[in-house]
Amino acid sequence: MNYRVIKENDLFLLTDEKGNIPKGHEYGAGLYTKDTRYLSKFDVRINQQEPVLLTSNSDDAYRSSFILTNPHMEEDGELILWRESVELKRERFIYDGVCYEELIVTNYYPKPVSFDLSVHMEADFQDMFIVRGFQHGEIGNKTGVKQGENELRFMYEGADQISRQTVIQWSKQAKEVTDLGDLTFGFELAHGQRESIVLAIAPIENNEEPVILPVDEASRKLKESHAKWDNxxxxxxxxxxxxxxxxxxxxxxxxxxxxxxxxxxxxxxxxxxxxxxxxxxxxxxxxxxxxxxxxxxxxxxxxxxxxxxxxxxxxxxxxxxxxxxxxxxxxxxxxxxxxxxxxxxxxxxxxxxxxxxxxxxxxxxxxxxxxxxxxxxxxxxxxxxxxxxxxxxxxxxxxxxxxxxxxxxxxxxxxxxxxxxxxxxxxxxxxxxxxxxxxxxxxxxxxxxxxxxxxxxxxxxxxxxxxxxxxxxxxxxxxxxxxxxxxxxxxxxxxxxxxxxxxxxxxxxxxxxxxxxxxxxxxxxxxxxxxxxxxxxxxxxxxxxxxxxxxxxxxxxxxxxxxxxxxxxxxxxxxxxxxxxxxxxxxxxxxxxxxxxxxxxxxxxxxxxxxxxxxxxxxxxxxxxxxxxxxxxxxxxxxxxxxIALNPVLPESMNELVLRNVTIASGQLDLIVRREDHELKVTVEKNTTGLDLQLVDQKKSKSSRN
Structure with missing residues (x-):
């Protein structure tokens, strides 16, 4: 799978394997909600050079992480940054309509280093059908970019009379911010020192202000939501x-x-x-x-x-x-x-x-x-x-x-x-x-x-x-x-x-x-x-x-x-x-x-x-x-x-199947099916459903009440 995607409720982010949204990406990378792309470019550079990907993790479709490092940087024989001196981690998730990305930089060079980390973003507000090349038609117009303190807003007026904005906030004072969506941050790190920036990206309609939480709080609430599902x-x-x-x-x-x-x-x-x-x-x-x-x-x-x-x-x-x-x-x-x-x-x-x-x-x-x-x-x-x-x-x-x-x-x-x-x-x-x-x-x-x-x-x-x-x-x-x-x-x-x-x-x-x-x-x-x-x-x-x-x-x-x-x-x-x-x-x-x-x-x-x-x-x-x-x-x-009809037959490659916490009627059913001496034995650990469990034996049919 040569893309990475995370989703929560009605917002999802699709990127390449480095975590970037490159222009012209074959899968139409971007940040989407309501069939609209609210972010059409997103990349991170070290001293304006593209980092080298070490690994990216997409095990979970609700959070992802990327580990990158700097290429060797030298100019006119003078060392700027030794290769693999800086580790860059990109950790991201989505919660309550906001995409959070934490950029964590660590200096592994034996001496102090200084460098710039820049973030480059654009928003084209294209309809999903246009991104995929299926349709064209009458659309609205981008109406500008608005800067605030530690904030940038891309703005769009749609042909459907809906005002759309992409709101970007960041946690560290930037050296430079441009209306093109370029942010530059300066770092001076001692050996082993680590520092981070949190970006929060929120799509909004009709000037409804986003609720952007501290990243730790948002992460905790997302984990709690998944834990509730698991339980x-x-x-x-x-x-x-x-x-x-x-x-x-x-x-x-x-x-x-x-x-x-x-x-x-x-x-x-x-x-x-x-x-x-x-x-x-x-x-x-x-x-x-x-x-x-x-x-x-x-x-x-x-x-x-x-x-x-x-x-x-x-x-x-x-x-x-x-x-x-x-x-x-x-x-x-x-x-x-x-x-x-x-x-x-x-x-x-x-x-x-x-x-x-x-x-x-x-x-x-x-x-x-x-x-x-x-x-x-x-x-x-x-x-x-x-x-x-x-x-x-x-x-x-x-x-x-x-x-x-x-x-x-x-x-x-x-x-x-x-x-x-x-x-x-x-x-x-x-x-x-x-x-x-x-x-x-x-x-x-x-x-x-x-x-x-x-x-x-x-x-x-x-x-x-x-x-x-x-x-x-x-x-x-x-x-x-x-x-x-x-x-x-x-x-x-x-x-x-x-x-x-x-x-x-x-x-x-x-x-x-x-x-x-x-x-x-x-x-x-x-x-x-x-x-x-x-x-x-x-x-x-x-x-x-x-x-x-x-x-x-x-x-x-x-x-x-x-x-x-x-x-x-x-x-x-x-x-x-x-x-x-x-x-x-x-x-x-x-x-x-x-x-x-x-x-x-x-x-x-x-x-x-x-x-x-x-x-x-x-x-x-x-x-x-x-x-x-x-x-x-x-x-x-x-x-x-x-x-409850139960007629278990396990594949030859399986000797045990346990299923617990099965909700039936107003109760629960816990079952163990185990192969013993080439025959299946069924154990009903719990049956609070109030229903009769009818077990079909492979040799003969029989009904058991539990």
């Missing part, structure tokens, strides 16, 4: 250290990716480009988090409900009841030059909203949230039937209306992702296989909740509708010659027969017959679909197959996790463990024990090949190891039925 999340302990590291990293990354827009914390999609609400991504990440931190699902659901569609607006692909795809708050969005305020061009977020609500209540028993969101539920169900099913054939289809919208509106949203076996691209309206599974699961889940609150008539209606969809799906999507399901139906209702992972998501819905579900699982771990490092998005040998592509042969960890949820629920443990082992093996090829958004789909026998612009960290990739744990345990609670 309220389930804890894994296993002898399989690669999985342990993956889960620890996933939990940490999920915390970094949390944002709160006023409705509770939810995970944004990923860094660096998608640190914003995404319907599909945020909902799936919250679903993955349920066994470890179910409270995030509540914030995610409330956020999605707050932005639920209310009207017909083709520019934004909005329809009443529809859950959004993506929310942007930059200048181009605010002036309606792009339709992301929010944009609704997603076919799956609406049923996923209902699935997350159903699964959240199965974990927590929080039926009050269902009561709170009943109107949103009714509107989402209305959207499925009246707008999602465009022609009344029971299938939910998508079709782009917006001129600047997205053509393919499932999770595989690249233009080439839905392709026939002869290489022709399918034409919209398109009905995706996984979306029909989501709709079935959503209606079944809502039926249970309506029954729980006494609305029996509505419950029966939804069960009947979902059963009709199940019959229609089997008739239209099953391909007898392939013993597999089509990825989609095209505009002519013809099956798009290319073999892909999409039908694998339907396993979790419980919509497939036992035999066909088994056939789907078997196909997904066949040589055609399974790379050895994970399940490919498209089968090797298909007309559209390309292991280097975004969606047509690459491996997406989250895609695998959605399949794992179904495999675990159905007891397809041999297939599930093959997928888990493959993903764990793949993770060793990436920095910081972190699965990226995706990687190339080449077969094993060679190293994993990264995808060049994959997000990392990325929410639903971070959540994938958490799903691995749930799948290995076969852990599926249902507070409505007052049961």
């Amino acid at each position: 309220n999340i389930a804890k894994l302990q296993t002898d399989h250290l690669p999985l342990q590291r993956l889960v620890d990293r996933g939990v940490s990354d999920m915390r970094v990716l949390l944002t709160d827009l006023g409705y509770g914390s939810f995970p944004v999609a990923g860094l660096p480009w998608f640190a914003v609400p995404f319907g599909r991504d945020s909902l799936i990440a919250a679903l993955q988090l349920l066994p470890f931190q179910p409270e995030v699902a509540k914030g995610t659901l409330r956020t999605m409900a707050a932005f639920q569609g209310t009207k017909l607006d083709p520019w934004r692909d909005e329809q009443p009841g529809k859950i959004m795809h993506e929310l942007r708050k930059g200048e181009l969005a605010n002036t309606n030059q792009v339709p992301f305020t929010p944009y609704y061009g997603t076919i799956d977020a609406t049923p996923l909203f209902l699935i997350l609500l159903s699964e959240y209540i199965k974990w927590t028993g929080d039926v009050e949230l269902f009561n709170e969101l009943t109107e949103n539920v009714e509107n989402a169900l209305m959207w499925i039937d009246e707008y999602g099913d465009r022609d009344g054939d029971l299938f939910v289809e998508y079709h782009q209306e917006s001129s600047k919208g997205i053509a393919n509106q499932g999770w595989k949203d690249s233009a080439d992702s839905v392709v026939h076996r002869n290489g022709d691209y399918a034409k919209t309206p398109i009905a995706l296989a996984e979306v029909q599974g989501y709709v079935y699961q959503a209606k079944q889940g809502m039926a249970e909740l309506f029954e729980a609150v006494g609305n029996i008539e509505k419950s029966k209606q939804l069960v009947n509708e979902s059963n009709q969809l199940k019959e229609a799906f089997e008739a239209a999507f099953w391909m007898e010659d392939q013993q597999f399901y089509a990825i989609a139906l095209d505009q002519d209702k013809k099956p798009v027969g290319t073999l892909t992972t999409n039908p694998g998501h339907v396993l979790f819905a419980g919509m497939l017959s036992e035999g066909r579900a088994q056939a789907v699982s078997n196909m997904l771990v066949s040589d055609k679909m399974f790379s050895g490092y994970g399940i490919r998005t498209m089968g090797e040998g298909e007309a559209g197959y390309n292991p280097m592509s975004y969606h047509d042969g690459s491996v997406w960890p989250h895609d695998n996790s959605m399949i794992l949820l179904g495999m675990g629920k159905l007891g397809h443990h041999t297939q599930a463990n093959a997928v888990i082992d493959g993903l764990i093996k793949a993770a060793q090829y990436f920095d910081n024990d972190r699965l990226p958004e995706l990687f190339c789909g080449y077969s094993d026998g060679k190293p994993v090949i990264p995808y060049p612009v994959a997000c990392s960290p990325q929410a639903w990739a971070a959540g994938t190891p958490l799903v691995m744990v749930q799948t290995m345990l076969g852990l599926y609670p249902d507070t409505l039925k007052k049961t």
Whole structure:
């Protein structure tokens, strides 16, 4: 990963490996909030020369550090500064909308030294879409630079009538400050002496003054926030250290990716480009988090409900009841030059909203949230039937209306992702296989909740509708010659027969017959679909197959996790463990024990090949190891039925899995699964959930009350 990124709430900083923001950086380095770049240049020099990088640390995505030193400096035979005399540490973090950077200089030369340390900054206030080269349009103007005592402000008046400023403050008296954003500090250090400067950089809108704390106080509060997260999340302990590291990293990354827009914390999609609400991504990440931190699902659901569609607006692909795809708050969005305020061009977020609500209540028993969101539920169900099913054939289809919208509106949203076996691209309206599974699961889940609150008539209606969809799906999507399901139906209702992972998501819905579900699982771990490092998005040998592509042969960890949820629920443990082992093996090829958004789909026998612009960290990739744990345990609670299903099967490489502090209903569950004499022994250390734990033995089924 040739960049470094840190984030806290709605502010993130992307730099190169030295900690700089260079102009023309390939990833568009900068300090961003609300889809605006508030710092477009940032570097530090010693005597106007670029320091030499020794190391940089990006283990945590909420703070980073860099160690640099000076090059040899000599002029006309006179020594200015011996090489490696000065150590420069750059330590940074973000708290409460302010980026703090401490520059710590230490003299390791045997004698006193004197030198200048200069900081160079600029702010271009560019919209994220412009930075990425996706859009151009009418924008505002920079209105100058204002100097104050130990303070500099870059100012901008946007075309959206928003005044933006980048406020920079520093802790040491500067020798020189220029309107170009150059700060110079003089140092005279004895041998071994250390001194520091703290920079605080705060983006603000409409002259709202930033709250800049002493750096130690801000650092302490950030640590306390992360400690609170750690104390309220389930804890894994296993002898399989690669999985342990993956889960620890996933939990940490999920915390970094949390944002709160006023409705509770939810995970944004990923860094660096998608640190914003995404319907599909945020909902799936919250679903993955349920066994470890179910409270995030509540914030995610409330956020999605707050932005639920209310009207017909083709520019934004909005329809009443529809859950959004993506929310942007930059200048181009605010002036309606792009339709992301929010944009609704997603076919799956609406049923996923209902699935997350159903699964959240199965974990927590929080039926009050269902009561709170009943109107949103009714509107989402209305959207499925009246707008999602465009022609009344029971299938939910998508079709782009917006001129600047997205053509393919499932999770595989690249233009080439839905392709026939002869290489022709399918034409919209398109009905995706996984979306029909989501709709079935959503209606079944809502039926249970309506029954729980006494609305029996509505419950029966939804069960009947979902059963009709199940019959229609089997008739239209099953391909007898392939013993597999089509990825989609095209505009002519013809099956798009290319073999892909999409039908694998339907396993979790419980919509497939036992035999066909088994056939789907078997196909997904066949040589055609399974790379050895994970399940490919498209089968090797298909007309559209390309292991280097975004969606047509690459491996997406989250895609695998959605399949794992179904495999675990159905007891397809041999297939599930093959997928888990493959993903764990793949993770060793990436920095910081972190699965990226995706990687190339080449077969094993060679190293994993990264995808060049994959997000990392990325929410639903971070959540994938958490799903691995749930799948290995076969852990599926249902507070409505007052049961907890447990069907553990560990991979051969693992002998112990301990999961504690699992929040279910109003209590907690602590479990130990240990391999003894080639058999698994389950110990329930604590069960204060009030639910019956139903343990499925691999030799025989039995139920135990704890």
